[in-house]
Amino acid sequence: MSSIDITPPRAAAREKTVSARIWHLALSSVEFRIGLVVFTVLLLATLFYPWLSGIDPLKMAIREKLLPPLFLGEGWSWAHPLGTDQLGRDMLARALVGLRYSLLIGISTTVLMVMIGAMVGLFAGYYGGRVDTVLMRLTDAQLSIPMIILAITILGVSRPTIPAIIVVLGLAGWPVYARVMRSTVMAERKKEYVRGAMVLGATDLRIMFTLILPLVLPPMCFVAVLDIARMMIFESVLGFLGLGVQPPTPTFGNIIADGRKYLMNAWWIATMPGVFLVLTLTSINLMGAALERARNAIYGGA
Amino acid sequence: MSLDMVRNEVLLSVRDLSVAAEGEGGALRPILDRISFDLAPRQILSVIGESGSGKTVLARTIASWLSAPLTVTGGEVLFRGRDLLADPAHARSLAGREIAYVGGNPAGALDPTMTVGAQLVEKLRAVRPEITPAEAKDKAIRLLSAVRIPAAERRFHEYPFQYSGGMMQRAMIVDALISDPALLIADNITQPLDVTVAAQILKLMRELNAEFSTAILFICSSLPVACDASDEVMVLHQGRVVERQAPAALVTRPGHGYTRALIAELPTLWQGGPEGRDERQKRDQRAIMSVNGVSKAYETRGKSGKALVQAVRDVTFDVFPGDNFGIVGESGCGKSSLMRLLTGLERPDGGTILFEGENVGAASPARLRELRRKFQLVLQDPYGSLPPQSAIGAILEEPLKIHRIGTAAERRERARAVMSEVGLPADIYESLPTGLSAGQRQRLNVARAMILEPRLLIMDETLSALDQTEQGKLLDLFERLQAQHGFTYIFISHDMTMVRQVCSRIAVMYLGETVEVAPSERLFFEPGHPYTRALLSAAPTLEPRRYRPEDCLLDGEPPSPIDLPPGCAFASRCPSVTTRCRAENPALRTRGRQALAACFLVPDPSVTSDEPMEQSDV
Numbered sequence: 001m002s003s004i005d006i007t008p009p010r011a012a013a014r015e016k017t018v019s020a021r022i023w024h025l026a027l028s029s030v031e032f033r034i035g036l037v038v039f040t041v042l043l044l045a046t047l048f049y050p051w052l053s054g055i056d057p058l059k060m061a062i063r064e065k066l067l068p069p070l071f072l073g074e075g076w077s078w079a080h081p082l083g084t085d086q087l088g089r090d091m092l093a094r095a096l097v098g099l100r101y102s103l104l105i106g107i108s109t110t111v112l113m114v115m116i117g118a119m120v121g122l123f124a125g126y127y128g129g130r131v132d133t134v135l136m137r138l139t140d141a142q143l144s145i146p147m148i149i150l151a152i153t154i155l156g157v158s159r160p161t162i163p164a165i166i167v168v169l170g171l172a173g174w175p176v177y178a179r180v181m182r183s184t185v186m187a188e189r190k191k192e193y194v195r196g197a198m199v200l201g202a203t204d205l206r207i208m209f210t211l212i213l214p215l216v217l218p219p220m221c222f223v224a225v226l227d228i229a230r231m232m233i234f235e236s237v238l239g240f241l242g243l244g245v246q247p248p249t250p251t252f253g254n255i256i257a258d259g260r261k262y263l264m265n266a267w268w269i270a271t272m273p274g275v276f277l278v279l280t281l282t283s284i285n286l287m288g289a290a291l292e293r294a295r296n297a298i299y300g301g302a
Numbered sequence: 303m304s305l306d307m308v309r310n311e312v313l314l315s316v317r318d319l320s321v322a323a324e325g326e327g328g329a330l331r332p333i334l335d336r337i338s339f340d341l342a343p344r345q346i347l348s349v350i351g352e353s354g355s356g357k358t359v360l361a362r363t364i365a366s367w368l369s370a371p372l373t374v375t376g377g378e379v380l381f382r383g384r385d386l387l388a389d390p391a392h393a394r395s396l397a398g399r400e401i402a403y404v405g406g407n408p409a410g411a412l413d414p415t416m417t418v419g420a421q422l423v424e425k426l427r428a429v430r431p432e433i434t435p436a437e438a439k440d441k442a443i444r445l446l447s448a449v450r451i452p453a454a455e456r457r458f459h460e461y462p463f464q465y466s467g468g469m470m471q472r473a474m475i476v477d478a479l480i481s482d483p484a485l486l487i488a489d490n491i492t493q494p495l496d497v498t499v500a501a502q503i504l505k506l507m508r509e510l511n512a513e514f515s516t517a518i519l520f521i522c523s524s525l526p527v528a529c530d531a532s533d534e535v536m537v538l539h540q541g542r543v544v545e546r547q548a549p550a551a552l553v554t555r556p557g558h559g560y561t562r563a564l565i566a567e568l569p570t571l572w573q574g575g576p577e578g579r580d581e582r583q584k585r586d587q588r589a590i591m592s593v594n595g596v597s598k599a600y601e602t603r604g605k606s607g608k609a610l611v612q613a614v615r616d617v618t619f620d621v622f623p624g625d626n627f628g629i630v631g632e633s634g635c636g637k638s639s640l641m642r643l644l645t646g647l648e649r650p651d652g653g654t655i656l657f658e659g660e661n662v663g664a665a666s667p668a669r670l671r672e673l674r675r676k677f678q679l680v681l682q683d684p685y686g687s688l689p690p691q692s693a694i695g696a697i698l699e700e701p702l703k704i705h706r707i708g709t710a711a712e713r714r715e716r717a718r719a720v721m722s723e724v725g726l727p728a729d730i731y732e733s734l735p736t737g738l739s740a741g742q743r744q745r746l747n748v749a750r751a752m753i754l755e756p757r758l759l760i761m762d763e764t765l766s767a768l769d770q771t772e773q774g775k776l777l778d779l780f781e782r783l784q785a786q787h788g789f790t791y792i793f794i795s796h797d798m799t800m801v802r803q804v805c806s807r808i809a810v811m812y813l814g815e816t817v818e819v820a821p822s823e824r825l826f827f828e829p830g831h832p833y834t835r836a837l838l839s840a841a842p843t844l845e846p847r848r849y850r851p852e853d854c855l856l857d858g859e860p861p862s863p864i865d866l867p868p869g870c871a872f873a874s875r876c877p878s879v880t881t882r883c884r885a886e887n888p889a890l891r892t893r894g895r896q897a898l899a900a901c902f903l904v905p906d907p908s909v910t911s912d913e914p915m916e917q918s919d920v
Contacts, residue, residue: 017732018693192686199645199681200701200750201674210700215691299691299734 117177125185830899
């Protein structure tokens with residue numbers, strides 16, 4: 001594979017677009033590959049394992065309750081590699097299904113958050129003046145409401161469905177992004193190349209979306225990757241409070257909530273979500289970091 | 303090659319210094335090759351050479367500020383007899399105390415979040431903790447006024463963005479001098495500045511050199527400036543010292559072929575007589591751009607409440623198709639504001655700007671966007687004016703995309719064609735502009751502007767960041783493009799020699815007004831306004847001057863554009879001022895043969911004929 005990559009002459013390699021070069025560089029790093037492999041395996045497992053193995057994560061088997069994971073303690077079995085919970089449900093299947101919901105909620109919440117925050121910040125920072133004042137006061141108002149209170153209020157009144165959870169968490173998180181975005185856009189906006197684009201006849205929207213946004217969004221996305229973890233944990237918190245995805249559908253939140261009662265004699269129930277969380281986030285972060293490093297190498301600090 | 307003059311005292315002694323850049327795979331590319339020279343206390347030594355000759359690397363090696371790919375491969379730098387390269391800890395303790403460095407980018411060197419005064423005090427106290435804050439403040443203010451910063455007491459509390467470029471550069475000199483260093487390394491400090499300001503800074507350096515007994519290593523790329531500034535000039539070429547002589551001797555008897563070539567390619571103001579650029583353009587046809595009585599004021603909020611800065615007051619000129627029109631003036635004279643008005647980035651408060659008969663100042667945003675296809679701007683800063691993370695091809699295709707011209711393949715084709723036209727290699731199409739030199743970046747800027755095939759190109763200080771050789775190449779390029787595409791150029795510049803080379807008609811601006819509009823040969827050989835003469839007297843040139851600075855410019859600062867005195871704005875600095883000048887502002891009036899000047903000394907057109915006038919007694 002890599003020997004083929006080297007053979008084409010340098011001129012041809014030069015011809016690749018900037019983004020292709022960034023991806024190429026990122027893909028050639030070991031961290032990115034490890035992250036990619038782990039993440040892909042986890043993703044495929046969440047999507048296909050419960051279905052392929054034929055194990056129903058909701059199926060109870062009281063006789064097999066509280067089995068420990070492989071090689072840990074007495075009575076483990078190959079049928080349940082990660083053990084079972086207090087109702088004899090398979091922990092591997094439950095954790096993978098839980099990861100499915102956590103990932104869905106974590107990623108879509110973060111995307112929503114970044115999107116709203118970036119838009120608000122972009123418009124406020126670019127236009128300044130009255131637009132800025134109005135948008136930033138809105139942001140301040142939003143910031144003043146604690147996230148958990150907002151979530152309890154909204155989810156307590158309406159039914160806690162997955163879209164509702166995404167919207168609530170997304171609404172609570174965007175102000176931080178709006179503020180960061182606004183200040184970077186304000187700095188970029190005064191640069192000479194923006195004036196250059198104006199003279200070329202570019203409209204404000206064009207400058208905002210094709211010139212400034214691609215420049216300031218990637219560093220923000222790197223921070224946002226870390227926020228995926230935060231949002232997954234928040235989802236767990238909501239689940240723990242009973243305002244997340246409702247049982248019997250397993251999520252990390254309600255697995256932990258169930259498992260804490262058995263922490264003394266069945267530590268694995270509450271631990272498994274954490275293990276999967278660590279694996280997922282580490283793999284995402286490895287990819288993010290490698291990508292960021294490749295970006296910096298190609299752009300040379302510019 | 304280095305002349306080891308017998309001196310009983312040597313401050314800095316560089317012996318066989320070699321520096322190399324480590325390339326890919328550990329290959330070493332020499333940057334400096336066995337440089338040797340001595341510097342005595344109180345001496346000013348200029349180092350000149352084109353960009354890439356290793357001037358800045360030399361400066362940074364001496365300031366112990368060499369970064370990653372560069373490594374010293376041999377030699378020694380002795381400062382008061384101790385080798386700085388062998389003892390980095392000692393070198394670091396000297397940096398900022400004994401050896402001070404002033405760079406060419408004052409805006410980047412000052413912290414924008416602190417007042418200038420606070421930065422100076424912080425610097426001084428970091429270096430000499432025994433000085434009390436009050437003493438440090440006194441010293442900073444004293445030095446600020448020593449470098450002619452007006453109202454230093456008040457300016458001390460201002461932020462860098464409130465300073466003009468020249469003032470920031472002076473603040474940087476204060477920053478370097480505040481610790482009383484024995485050696486000041488001035489790296490290209492006058493390049494971004496106006497001629498009159500640069501002349502003042504040079505004069506200032508000499509005075510400071512006498513007053514504070516600081517030795518100065520003055521690095522620059524302009525031979526006239528180097529000769530003006532220093533006791534001795536050292537010529538650097540491809541990392542080697544090729545020559546070291548006193549300025550007068552260097553100019554009359556250059557010892558090395560490179561120096562001779564350097565002197566030969568210097569543009570001249572007056573040599574070759576009044577026949578400058580020819581008159582191929584016909585001025586009886588309709589003007590492509592006609593500016594009439596344009597004015598613009600900005601509102602600022604200071605401590606004393608709102609104030610109006612009259613950036614552009616009354617600008618009038620016509621630009622004819624195929625012409626090269628020059629607009630010259632010092633910084634702060636309203637050139638940049640005028641540029642923003644001409645390009646429709648801002649709208650004038652009064653007056654009209656007609657482009658091919660259409661008023662740019664009153665056009666609707668959509669119409670303005672269409673008009674922009676026909677007039678384009680090339681910006682000043684080769685680094686800031688290009689989007690940092692777009693590939694070169696994408697930068698060039700952007701204007702075509704904006705105006706929805708052609709298909710993707712056609713745009714690509716067009717971009718490649720323009721690239722070859724401005725002399726950029728085709729294989730950098732997908733590269734980022736990061737690796738380009740300043741000259742290449744300006745070529746890219748020109749390419750981006752001309753891809754729309756405009757009729758008028760406005761060059762806002764496009765060449766001021768480039769060295770002499772590169773300027774010459776670009777000017778040739780402009781000429782070739784003009785011949786091929788029939789562009790009309792407006793050069794906005796502070797550089798009289800450049801304007802003299804390329805422009806056929808020139809407008810001189812002072813404090814927002816056009817004080818003189820004249821054909822190049824009239825302007826340089828019989829200027830109608832005293833300010834033009836002052837500008838000519840300050841222009842860096844090796845020629846015998848037609849105008850001496852002492853006769854043409856009184857000491858003093860131009861009045862603030864916030865509260866302008868009644869009468870002529872130049873009255874406070876004009877050597878031939880009359881009482882009428884202080885009461886009444888002269889308007890532009892003709893003085894025959896397409897020349898106009900705003901001065902009472904120009905005879906009233908109603909009484910004079912169209913004959914050329916005697917200027918010697920004006």
